[in-house]
Amino acid sequence: MTTSPNTSVLAIDGGGTRCRCALERSDGRIVVETGSANAYTDFDGTIHQLQNGIRSLAEQANTPIETLCDLPAFVGLAGVTGDAVVARLTAALPLRNVRYADDRLAAARGALGRDDGVIAHCGTGSFFAAQINGNTRFAGGWGAILGDEASAQWIGRKALTRILRHVDGFDQSSALSDEILARFKTAHAIVVFARTAKPAELGALAPLVTKHAETGDPIAMAILQSGADHIATDLRQMGWALGVGICLTGGIGQHYAPYLSDDMKDALTQPLGTPLDGAISLARDMELIDGHF
Structure with a gap:
């Protein structure tokens, strides 16, 4: 799956078994894994897992959390059922250039690309x-x-x-x-x-x-x-x-x-790839259009 090497992006794929957070940048990909994340059945637990993942990712990347949170980001989560859940996620997390969606979109992009x-x-x-x-x-x-x-x-x-x-x-x-x-x-x-x-x-x-x-x-x-x-x-x-x-x-x-x-x-x-690959590709889409949909 082709991505631009020029800009770092943040991608999160969260499901009922585990949550994977990735920073993709020119020198490679850093991935951390936390517990299950379903924004509908356990919103507070999901926020806890995402916060832990973002914090761990910043530590492993030796990057300030503030810098990480300014990157183009795609977050695909189980249980994102509509605008109300997106609003709660937006209020609870520090990501400032982000698109939230349910986990289906990242899985489809990862598996099929655009084919x-x-x-x-x-x-x-x-x-x-x-x-x-x-x-x-x-x-x-x-x-x-x-x-x-x-x-x-x-x-x-x-x-x-x-x-x-x-x-x-x-x-x-x-x-x-x-x-x-x-x-x-x-x-x-x-x-x-x-x-x-x-x-x-x-x-x-x-x-x-x-x-x-x-x-x-x-x-x-x-x-x-x-x-x-x-x-x-x-x-x-x-x-x-x-x-x-x-x-x-x-x-x-x-x-x-x-x-x-x-x-x-x-x-x-x-x-072609994994749901995390798909989330990274979707984050790249945000980079290409400067975060606007």
Whole structure:
């Protein structure tokens, strides 16, 4: 992904699992990582993570925070749902030449650049994007209660639901259900956990599902097939057709590849870059137009 080497820029990519802050300058890139950041579900915690990230970045770069905060900056965060959240972020953070957006924009730019393609981004949460003939469309990203199909937290929630169906006698046991029940001990403990679990905590169960799916566990495979079906249906409805590349991104995305139809498997392509690369590219856009949109 091409960027101008002449001006330093600040970029932040924050999601439900981690927040990455980067300073890109002529002599290279400095990156620091902090904890999860979702401006909708935990605004105060997100501000804390961003402040820590900016402070650490300034220290590692041996640059005053005031200088850092004057740079062109793009901040892509989970949970930026509208102008009200942007106003709160603007008031709470010291960045003075910044564009705030949800994390979908940086992920799409990072994966596709400016090329045609579609994305199923499945991290702690999920969203879908189609960039075709110069038009970009996003779908999903509505959070754990109303959406995030095929995300890591969705997988975790589905796994717990299937284990409770096994407890009720509707589903056969499997290695996955045995391992989860051994971890929680009782069905009641599962219910108590799920009542207050954050998306990242539910998402932490997803590696168990993908691990057991690789060994043919029927419950794990059924969950991943259901997620792949969501991906296929949504991408087709968003305009995917033969000849358009598909990127599966996020920590869980690639695990759906074996469950897609053959025509979609043939269309799979590697992303051009990461969401952090995308955030840096978007910060460069601000540099080129002097911070005005």
